Amino acid sequence: MATIELRQVEKxxxxxxxxxxLDLTILDGEFMVLLGPSGCGKTTxxxxxxxxxxxxxxMIVLNGQDVTRRPSRERDIAMVFQFFALxxxxxxxxxxxxxxxxKGEKREVIQQRVADVVRLLDIESLLNFRPGALSGxxxxxxxxxxxxxxRPAAFMMDEPLGALDADFRETMRAEIKKLHLAQNATTVYVxxxxxxxxxxxxxxxxxxxxxxxxxxxxxxxxxxPANLFVARFIGSPGMNLIKGRYADGVIQMPGDNRYPVxxxxxxxxxxxxxxxxxxxxxxxxxxxxxxxxxxxxxxxxDLHGSFTILHIALQEGETILHARASRETLYPIGTPIRxxxxxxxxxxxxxxxxxxxxxxx
Amino acid sequence: MAxxxxxxxxxxxxxxxxxxxxxxxxxxxxxFVLLGPTGAGKTTxxxxxxxxxKxxxxxxxxxxxxxxxxxxxxRDVAFVFQQYSLYPTMSVYDxxxxxxxxxxxxxxxxxxxQRVAEVAEKLRITHLIERKTAHLSGGEMQRVSLGRAxxxxxxxxxxxEPLSNLDAxxxxxxxxxxxxxxxxxxxxxxxxxxxxxxxxxxxxxxxxLREGRIVQMGTPQDIYDRPATTFVxxxxxxxxxxxxxxxxxxxxxxxxxxxxxxxxQNNLPSSLTLGVRPEDVQPQAEGxxxxxxxxxxxxxxxxxxxxxxxxxxxxxxxxGMSPLRRGDEVRFHIAREHLHFFAPDGGRIV
Numbered sequence: 285m286a287t288i289e290l291r292q293v294e295k296x297x298x299x300x301x302x303x304x305x306l307d308l309t310i311l312d313g314e315f316m317v318l319l320g321p322s323g324c325g326k327t328t329x330x331x332x333x334x335x336x337x338x339x340x341x342x343m344i345v346l347n348g349q350d351v352t353r354r355p356s357r358e359r360d361i362a363m364v365f366q367f368f369a370l371x372x373x374x375x376x377x378x379x380x381x382x383x384x385x386x387k388g389e390k391r392e393v394i395q396q397r398v399a400d401v402v403r404l405l406d407i408e409s410l411l412n413f414r415p416g417a418l419s420g421x422x423x424x425x426x427x428x429x430x431x432x433x434x435r436p437a438a439f440m441m442d443e444p445l446g447a448l449d450a451d452f453r454e455t456m457r458a459e460i461k462k463l464h465l466a467q468n469a470t471t472v473y474v475x476x477x478x479x480x481x482x483x484x485x486x487x488x489x490x491x492x493x494x495x496x497x498x499x500x501x502x503x504x505x506x507x508x509p510a511n512l513f514v515a516r517f518i519g520s521p522g523m524n525l526i527k528g529r530y531a532d533g534v535i536q537m538p539g540d541n542r543y544p545v546x547x548x549x550x551x552x553x554x555x556x557x558x559x560x561x562x563x564x565x566x567x568x569x570x571x572x573x574x575x576x577x578x579x580x581x582x583x584x585x586d587l588h589g590s591f592t593i594l595h596i597a598l599q600e601g602e603t604i605l606h607a608r609a610s611r612e613t614l615y616p617i618g619t620p621i622r623x624x625x626x627x628x629x630x631x632x633x634x635x636x637x638x639x640x641x642x643x644x645x
Numbered sequence: 646m647a648x649x650x651x652x653x654x655x656x657x658x659x660x661x662x663x664x665x666x667x668x669x670x671x672x673x674x675x676x677f678v679l680l681g682p683t684g685a686g687k688t689t690x691x692x693x694x695x696x697x698x699k700x701x702x703x704x705x706x707x708x709x710x711x712x713x714x715x716x717x718x719x720r721d722v723a724f725v726f727q728q729y730s731l732y733p734t735m736s737v738y739d740x741x742x743x744x745x746x747x748x749x750x751x752x753x754x755x756x757x758x759q760r761v762a763e764v765a766e767k768l769r770i771t772h773l774i775e776r777k778t779a780h781l782s783g784g785e786m787q788r789v790s791l792g793r794a795x796x797x798x799x800x801x802x803x804x805x806e807p808l809s810n811l812d813a814x815x816x817x818x819x820x821x822x823x824x825x826x827x828x829x830x831x832x833x834x835x836x837x838x839x840x841x842x843x844x845x846x847x848x849x850x851x852x853x854l855r856e857g858r859i860v861q862m863g864t865p866q867d868i869y870d871r872p873a874t875t876f877v878x879x880x881x882x883x884x885x886x887x888x889x890x891x892x893x894x895x896x897x898x899x900x901x902x903x904x905x906x907x908x909x910q911n912n913l914p915s916s917l918t919l920g921v922r923p924e925d926v927q928p929q930a931e932g933x934x935x936x937x938x939x940x941x942x943x944x945x946x947x948x949x950x951x952x953x954x955x956x957x958x959x960x961x962x963x964x965g966m967s968p969l970r971r972g973d974e975v976r977f978h979i980a981r982e983h984l985h986f987f988a989p990d991g992g993r994i995v
Contacts, residue, residue, distance in 0.1 A: 451885065458942070465940070479944055482942075482943055483949065502943045502945065503966050506966075516814075520817070521814075522814070566946065567946065568946050568964070584824050584825045584828070586821070586824075586846035586847075587865045587866065587869070588842070589845060589869050589882045590882075590922070593846075604818075604821065611866075617828050617829065
């Protein structure tokens with residue numbers, strides 16, 4: 285088992301920053317997700333931890349030991365890649381046993397460990413097949429088994445579910461997480477899919493443009509995004525963001541809307557130079573009930589099975605906002621609606637720095 | 646715009662039957678979605694309507710007149726594909742104007758200019774009009790592709806997974822705009838997708854296609870609330886519906902390998918499958934059943950909780966962030982009024 289520490293770890297390719305100096309401590313047994321759009325530096329970070337990429341500066345500490353200059357094979361870390369890196373000419377059993385054979389383990393040990401891991405993953409019936417005969421999901425299970433059989437100090441997973449279709453991803457997501465809980469091995473998991481990150485991570489590192497935007501639990505990044513990037517990136521749809529101007533306890537918004545600011549935010553907003561502010565709220569924080577101080581028109585309404593998402597605009601041509609509503613009422617295009625924001629779940633951002641504003645006391 | 650009717654369309658490729666007696670009618674101004682997995686026959690259906698594929702049996706009618714003898718050009722349909730089929734060396738303007746400049750249509754240049762301007766405005770690409778399409782992002786290119794179809798006023802728009810290549814946020818944004826435009830213009834649209842979220846959110850009506858046959862047709866509410874088969878039940882809804890083997894005896898339905906049981910309605914067979922949507926499994930202090938939490942997946946707006954009961958695992962969806970943790974003992978309620986019963990062959994029991 286392992287704790288992993290990154291101290292001011294930085295990676296440059298020529299003049300280009302792939303990862304700007306980054307501090308991160310991953311606890312023993314933690315499932316840490318690196319999340320961000322392509323090119324944000326998440327995979328490079330993972331590869332530096334695994335030793336597949338050198339660091340430009342900074343230090344990587346594994347279980348208290350500086351491993352910055354150690355080659356990958358001396359780090360006792362197993363990689364699981366997106367593609368099914370299985371040997372096509374070997375059976376499933378041979379594929380899984382391979383890492384142990386390469387380490388020169390005894391035959392009985394290999395047999396026992398392979399038996400354990402195939403039982404854990406419920407793939408006993410596949411042992412004598414070759415990878416070519418398996419479905420995508422089963423191949424991914426075999427790839428996982430091959431990583432698990434080594435019992436490494438830590439797992440590095442690079443978008444392992446990226447190649448699967450949506451249905452199967454949902455199933456495998458839960459399986460990987462259950463396996464993690466059963467084994468409790470420190471895991472670093474890279475994905476661009478925020479739903480996967482939320483569902484799986486003990487904590488999430490949100491990255492963009494080579495910079496860490498926020499490190500937090502799923503609840504923290506969802507409810508208290510550190511900045512506009514995180515607010516937009518997390519959630520489907522992302523957080524609603526409205527430009528407004530604060531004066532005398534009220535925020536003036538498009539469409540002649542006046543939003544009375546909850547008391548605990550008054551002090552913070554009164555301190556803003558010029559009064560320009562961005563109001564943020566999640567779709568479920570909008571209360572659409574025929575009353576409320578804000579007005580909008582329906583642009584479209586979407587059934588999502590058990591609920592409806594309303595797409596609304598404060599006035600024509602303005603940014604589309606999203607509000608979650610019950611299925612019981614119909615909202616044709618153009619319907620005027622009134623709504624309020626849950627005072628506990630409204631957030632405010634500084635438009636110049638894009639950072640979240642702290643609530644007052 | 647027109648209404649379009651398919652009457653028992655059959656299409657074979659060699660020994661493979663791609664479409665097996667497919668019938669449906671798309672009403673004038675309707676947004677009709679064909680939903681199904683890869684290989685179900687969705688694209689073949691579109692191609693038959695467009696005249697790009699000749700059916701082996703059955704008829705296509707436009708406004709109640711048979712269209713089978715019409716060439717693709719005479720059918721006057723507009724296609725939007727998953728792959729953007731734009732001319733890379735032409736400007737966005739010329740790409741949009743292209744369908745109107747066809748020698749068959751002979752549209753005056755002044756009218757072309759006006760129509761292109763209108764469509765560009767609707768799709769928010771006015772600022773790109775002078776650019777070469779090769780220099781656009783994926784989302785911009787797909788807007789132009791849509792624009793090239795929308796610039797005409799055909800009988801029907803045929804859209805073949807037009808949003809599939811876009812990333813999640815872009816797909817969502819374009820989905821809403823497409824739906825808004827369709828509703829405002831009352832255009833007749835047949836939209837093909839394998840994505841159940843697209844189908845539920847966009848359609849006036851959905852036809853679910855499987856192996857060349859329609860298994861269910863109805864509004865998104867019908868499909869979600871009253872799935873006709875276990876296949877449809879699993880196809881729509883995230884997370885997926887719980888499907889549980891069960892037996893019926895002495896007025897009770899008992900879920901296999903668990904202590905769960907609910908009162909039976911009339912006419913149930915002795916062996917059946919019980920369907921329970923995750924939102925109908927609700928943890929609550931006074932719930933009648935008891936289980937143990939196997940996994941908690943916080944998605945922000947809601948939390949997916951996996952509950953072990955005997956040898957079964959139920960998926961539950963609760964609003965917001967759940968305080969439940971793995972290993973917790975939990976009591977829960979199952980909404981009896983929303984249960985789905987399926988016969989051993991997968992068909993819904995009414």
